[in-house]
Amino acid sequence: MFAKYLEKVAGDIFGQENVEAKVDGSNYMVTLVIWFKEINIENSAEQQHLIRDLFVRVRFNLLGNKVCNLSGIDINRATYTEKELSESYMFSHSNASSRSNSFAGGLCFGDTQLKQFIMNMMKDNAVISVYPLLSALNEYFRWESLEGTPYKRIDSVINGRSSLGSRARKPLVSQISLNRLIVECENIEYSYTNNHVRYENKTKNRIRLTNKCIEEIDGKLTSAFPAACFYRNNGVSYSNINSMTEYYKEGQEVIVFKGEIIKRKIIKDEANQPQGLRIHCEILDEVVNGLEERIYNKILTKKLEENYG
Structure with a gap:
């Protein structure tokens, strides 16, 4: 029941084709997966960078058939440019590395309303806050807060x-x-x-x-x-690119989304x-x-x- 509600709310924000909710009875958990196939992240220095195939998992604990609270939020990506790999860049406000092939938490939400949503939803019943949480996440992944001291900067990928x-x-x-x-x-x-x-x-x-x-x-x-x-x-110095793609596990499974196996892919940088x-x-x-x-x-x-x- 809650999984269907999650998909409906998330679908209204991100598009039904980009969301999937699953119930894991053995772990008493519902997991919402959001797929950002392409998303532009910007900052106050008027820089922007295109992030591809970003997967966000929002996990909720279950108590019987009822939602108890928010369990956590983690991310992974399926597609990286060669430069993103060289700079170990997954997302600006995550301490995770592009060189890993697993979902990782460690997201920094700063002193924001989103952080308050998350803290409250981890303590209390999360149902009533689902829409504002997902709406805030939709904005969160589009903005690099230079004032908030990001773990990684898109400037490192650009320059x-x-x-x-x-x-x-x-x-x-x-x-x-x-x-x-x-x-x-x-x-x-x-x-x-x-x-x-x-x-x-x-x-x-x-x-x-x-x-x-x-x-x-x-x-x-x-x-x-x-x-x-x-x-x-x-x-990039292309002399070593073959060994780099092999070392960073190109072709390895990242996630199964709506029955489709999504694999890790490394692409060349755009000539910009x-x-x-x-x-x-x-x-x-x-x-x-x-x-x-x-x-x-x-x-x-x-x-x-x-x-x-």
């Missing part, structure tokens, strides 16, 4: 910010002359306090490197750290990357740190000359 690790970036930068790296520094701003030089945050985005410099960085990075295939945001090469953000951090040190040394030298020259 390729997978961590390189210090064993790659520090030796790399030390091999390259900063004099040849920096080509254009527009309106650089920095502060000097307590014998420390610090660039203003916005400065980092104003540093531009030539393609030749970035190609040199790419070459050194590849030789120093071959496993870092995703070191810049103009796409920015024109030109862009240095990895962690490499850029090291470049900025090097510039700060150079400026500090110049200031220190100037002070010594003024005092003792």
Whole structure:
């Protein structure tokens, strides 16, 4: 009875073809599955990213034939782009990884009305709150709250910010002359306090490197750290893609939805990357740190000359 009610309410919100409710008598549970075949997630930085084949399970405990309370909400995905795999991205407000093939909870709801719905429904009879809960979930999966500090950011998928690790970036930068790296520094701003030089945050985005410099960085990075295939945001290094798809269990069953076996799939990224090469953000951090040190040394030298020259 409750399963049919769930399907009716969820179908009105998500479409009947995208929902299924099942009763598990052995576990005294009703599970509603919602299939977002394609959903755009956006944030306040005006970025957006298309998420494919997101499955959301909303589970309710049963007491006899009556609903007792909300048991939990977890998610999984069937389709990933190569870049989502490289960035370990499943959904912004989940600590789950795209490299796993199982349903996972760990969703962060922040200090929101949705969180209150969930907390109340876990304590009390959940029937009366089903519609507002599902309506709120429909909005939740479409928005990345940058102010709420997401576990993962769509920016990492858009701009390729997978961590390189210090064993790659520090030796790399030390091999390259900063004099040849920096080509254009527009309106650089920095502060000097307590014998420390610090660039203003916005400065980092104003540093531009030539393609030749970035190609040199790419070459050194590849030789120093071959496993870092995703070191810049103009796409994936396809040299290792076959082993990657095999390692991340492409073709493995994710869920059975309305009798259909949904399997894990990995697809190529769309050709929507920015024109030109862009240095990895962690490499850029090291470049900025090097510039700060150079400026500090110049200031220190100037002070010594003024005092003792």
